[in-house]
Amino acid sequence: MPNKGTYFVDVILPIAIPQSYTYCVPEEFNSSLEIGKRVIVQFGKQKIYAALISAIHQNKPKEIETKNILSVLDEKPVINTIQLNLWKWLSDYYMCTIGEVMNAALPAGLKLSSQTNILLNPEFDHDYSKLDDKEYLLTEALIVRKALTLNEAEKIIEIKTVIPVIKSLIAKKVIIAEEELVETYKPKTETYIRLSDKCRDDKILKEIFDKLDKAPKQLELLMSFIHLTKKFEKYNGEIKKSTLLKSINSSDATLNSLVKKNIFESIDKVTDRVGFADSVPHKLFKLSEYQKKALNEINDSFEIHDVVLLKGVTSSGKTEIYFHLIEEVLKQGKQVLYLLPEIALTSQIINRLTKFFGNNVLVYHSRFNNNERVEIWNKVLEDNSAKIVLGARSAVFLPFKNLGLIIVDEEHENSYKQFEPIPRYHARDTAIYLAKLHKSKTLLGSATPAIESFYNARNNKYGLVEIHQRFGNIKLPEITIVDIKEERKIKRMQSDFSMTLLESIKETLANNEQVILFQNRRGFAPHLECDSCSWVPMCKNCDVVLTYHKQVNQMVCHYCGYSINPFSKCPACNDTNIKMRGTGTEKIEEELSIFFPQAHIARFDLDSTRKKQSYQRIISDFEDGRINILVGTQMITKGLDFENVSIVGIINADNMLNFPDFRAFERSFQLMSQVSGRAGRRKKQGKVIIQTRNPKHPVINEILHYNYERMYERELFERHRFNYPPYFRLIKITLKHRDKSIVSSAADYLAANLKKELKNRVLGPEFPFIPRTHNLFMKDILIKLEKTKTSNTLKDIIRKNLNAFKTIKNFQSVRTYVDVDVM
């Protein structure tokens, strides 16, 4: 914190500009400078931002004029230097700007937005004759709305830049403009009442009592206050206003009179909305012999490796091992970050965590509102009691001070990869880097690790600990493969169900046990089709077939949400014979209710869990046995634990296997193994029935024998042959534009330039599997980079070409998206 002389700060602005900006610091602010604090700066002519200090120095930038910072916003830094280093790594690795990282990392409540507000001029004489059409429109809107931001004004008069209109209206004295910073985060406060300084004297207090004789209500309130402060001595003579008023049913007016008379003082205090659970920690369960062995192996491996992969079959009790590791880290006085792939899973784990670790647990994920997120942020920043943070991927951005361990559970899940908005980071890989910055360790856990992780473990980059036993020595479920092509031939299929599956469900229900059915498509029928001309309804915004949802009787686009009523006759040939093709979860649910009218059936997919709490409700209904059969998409595969499920059915394995993606086989193996693992947990061996038209498929065979290694070796061979991960790093550049020919010529141009330097590492451009969504055409350029020391130089080449591309006039409206480590 420098004192004298002229200083400069480099700041990060929350926008997509390539570098940080330098501002000059007026001497009055010198003493409050600190890296990680926010400062208010003007950027461009109109915009004001809260920017983050990333460096403080005395090097006056040459060639450019520097503006002054307007003020320093924070008393203490809102981020620490470790976070700053993480941001720099993210922006470099994922090829985005550091401003974009800041936007993703900071909760919205800590980001200040500049909004130029325009108001009606109180001196406006309402002479409309001097206004042109646009000016009139805006003025009219202001009479109704009182104040508008520039963005809102732009929308009203529907032009790109509203500034000339505003300027003219100001000149005509119709409106006034004010630059205003709006702080979006408002901490929740609670008003407390205490005696004013002069009244904290028994003698004076007695005089006051005498004087208040004529105001009995005020006297009563004062007496109640004295009574309460004695009762709650620990509150330092301060009582919550609400408690005080309630104690004698007093009114605000009575209290205000006492404040006016300077007898009481009222103070506002920031309170916590994120309460910790009030529980007394239990002792951890004792580990079984094989769990103890795994725990020791993990600790030994951490002596050599920064990252250890724990590969344990489903139901092997990985969570208990995590808990013992957490306990050890807490004893060292350090923090633990516990990452889960799915927000909904946090509620299953949080109860167990608080049971053992009491109020040392915090939860952080994107479903919290802004205020809650800021509060948790500040807690981690300031409070030393927040020792375990449980969260989904965005929790990697919290301001940890001394992380001792990061656990990434179900590390193979692709929901760890962020897609929108930029940066497209992978939370597992980010966690590993974050742990490195804290000089701490990362534990990855999975029954079916990502190929990349297992490859790193096999090559000794990570440590590897394996558990082959299930808890209580229960055998892995017995898997039956049903060839639905054959079954259909001999008429043993009823709609989408084989007799084998139906009979197993019947038996299970008779035993009062539960069933999980997995179908990876939601909706009723993936599409409708005209029986005579084969016409298929498509989305008007995307090159996507509309899915029929029977419950709402709509055809819906799963990409943009566009929906229309189903057709009663074909718009192409007028035939009324419209057929449904394919099967979604809704149809499975409906058919089951016909086969098993007595059973309670529920659906678990994106549509049935959209409402807040509905996710949790379905899970607890199933846990408590109020649901007999649960039909779901891949949402049901993600590490949920149910006690009474004895059979799992996979309706159609082929949808997954046929997906056009180099990871399709790996993912199919992971999904089907994970969903199979839901069968027959704690009590007895379960059963899995997989329906497929392709029973000889290698992946089906690997699942049948729980042979992860064989899947791994086969995949590795293919990946090596075609230059895919883990041998190569994939970078995809997607170009988007409304106009198909513009996106094509832009992609051709960019690809040709990239190929000049990167040669045959560059593939494409090609239209993706779905070439248009949200009315934008897309073209992909795929770059395969070898993992050598030169890969950074190669990335620089990509960066250079992208920057050059952005300066080309004809392509300025083409948007580019870079995705490093495509999933």
Ligand SMILES: [Zn+2]
């Ligand atoms: Zn037709």
Ligand SMILES: [Zn+2]
């Ligand atoms: Zn669409």
